[in-house]
Amino acid sequence: MKLNEPRMFYAQVLILICLLASSCAMNGGSTQNGTLTIKExxxxxxxxxxxxxxGEFDPKNLSATGGQTLHGDHLYTFYQIPEDARQLPLVFWHGYGQFSRTWETTPDGREGFQNIFLRRNFPVYLIDQPRRGNAGRSTQPGTIAAVPDEQKWFNIFRVGIWPDFFPGVQFSQEPESLNQYFRQMTPDTAPININVNAEAVAALFDKIGPGVLITHSHSGGMGWVTVLKSDKIRGVVSYEPGSGFIFPEGEVPPSMPSSGGTLKAESVPLVDFMKLTKIPIIIYYGDNIPAEPMDNPGQDQWRIRLDMAKLWVEAVNRHGGDATVVHLPEIGIHGNTHFPFSDLNNLEIADLMSDFLKEKGLD
Amino acid sequence: MKLNEPRMFYAQVLILICLLASSCAMNGGSTQNGTLTIKExxxxxxxxxxxxxxGEFDPKNLSATGGQTLHGDHLYTFYQIPEDARQLPLVFWHGYGQFSRTWETTPDGREGFQNIFLRRNFPVYLIDQPRRGNAGRSTQPGTIAAVPDEQKWFNIFRVGIWPDFFPGVQFSQEPESLNQYFRQMTPDTAPININVNAEAVAALFDKIGPGVLITHSHSGGMGWVTVLKSDKIRGVVSYEPGSGFIFPEGEVPPSMPSSGGTLKAESVPLVDFMKLTKIPIIIYYGDNIPAEPMDNPGQDQWRIRLDMAKLWVEAVNRHGGDATVVHLPEIGIHGNTHFPFSDLNNLEIADLMSDFLKEKGLD
Incomplete structure (x- = not known):
């Protein structure tokens, strides 16, 4: 560099400053594989x-219960707010037998929706629902059996038909992935109570303000109930809702039988149901769901759930709502299990959710 | 600025570049109240x-257990590795009835040791021990009673003598703090098994490599057992270890009675005990521990634990070890409860731990 060429030097320095400044600015958001910048x-x-x-509490006799309290039936949440955060937080609610791990690291060790959506600048709240995981303290007693049942879940979660994986399934066949997958289950510490759970999630939204609810499987139906209890939910993304489809009184479809059990829809007053028509809702189902009845109960129970979800979306839209059901193979995305958000193609699945949030002005 | 004074301009630009670069470098670490920069x-x-x-698994009959597996008795950990991380991670292990929340947000909503030590550039691993919290899935069945017992814990954790707080206690008297404090408990999903827990923590160290173990209360004694099982633990910081003091055979002190129960030391072969003499160990106890027997069991049980810890440290050092017990009031730090790391003065408590890690070359 020749110092007697000040203009050229000035230009070079400006470029250098811009590079440094842009590197700082990039840290302010977050890159796909780089550092996460967490404001809180x-x-x-x-x-x-x-x-x-x-009775009365006796400090000399601590094992006497008189006058003692028990706080329970709350949810637990771990939250992260990135720098340059978008306005609406995403509240992630796990499914049956699961906890926050659902959204954290995938079974094969990649980033889950927690990190993916932090990188996309969303505040992220992960829930353990009341009586599950870190929210285990309940006002009701519980009994936990230690019953081997993982092959059942392998089949119901549509990883395959044990011991075979479905061809092309979006699930790593490394043994450690299955080990982590099975260990991401945790039992109920007391009986599941849909009302208790929905009240707790509504209380969370009361605390944090408006946001988007993301549900999975069993929390799908509980998510609809939560929308009835909270006016803070601005949209719902539901992965493979499994039960608890609520219809207006008089519009409840007949129960649907399958080789994996019968699915019964439930009714609520129309005035309550109408709350579900005020926000955008999207539902996703993965692959290996049969179109016709079959004798593998692990798969067949999803046939009726997908059918019921279609009826439910019709009911919501018939009353002026904005609900969509996406069967992933129909848009050319194949191999997804019951956990699309932690499958091998979960970045593609996340892109779909990002598109929805953008389209509905929720980002 | 005059462009015909290139040297002066050059100096000014250099200062600007340095300012920008140092701002970037600061993001690379983390500031006390600013952004956390998480690499992973x-x-x-x-x-x-x-x-x-x-038996054999039958995919047509999913409720039959034949041929099905149950993965359980693992620990669960959530980890964060900051940018510019120090070499040795900190592994934080909660106490009795608690889970990772112990180290996360304090009852009054401030940052716990998780954030504090991330800001000090340590990789941080928070454990839920086997059969607790998010690691609830066990190979053993469990029964959970819903017994009101929080005034007992208020007293045993030395917040005060219910309903009175100790004068000057380092605990917020806002009602919401107590609400959060009681809800940071979660029950065992199956019986506590010290060996299972120590094996799982040793397995964690096998996976992540050498690090420092930080224990609290019940995990104090389990931490000593873990040191016997793992050569990866480079140091131990133990807050108010409550039981499980292990001595060499033939050197076990007599049991110690108190109005809050009797504390019994345990024996291990000298060859095992010697592993505790190879690493630096520090133990901290808080305030309101009586020097003489008293009839409040919530406090009196800590008198014998502090006494036992002193004997234990003597035994470790007698065999060539490097153990210290710090009774916080004796160094002028007053008002701490059983949870010094989440008390109102937890930054001061963290500074003590930082000093220890530095002094022992563990940072």
Missing amino acids: QGSFAAGGTVITSP | QGSFAAGGTVITSP
């Missing part, structure tokens, strides 16, 4: 109840 | 066992 993170309990034993 | 974060299960039901 932490955990808290939301919702729940308190029971108190009759 | 995720969760996984470590350790555990598998049981298999006799």
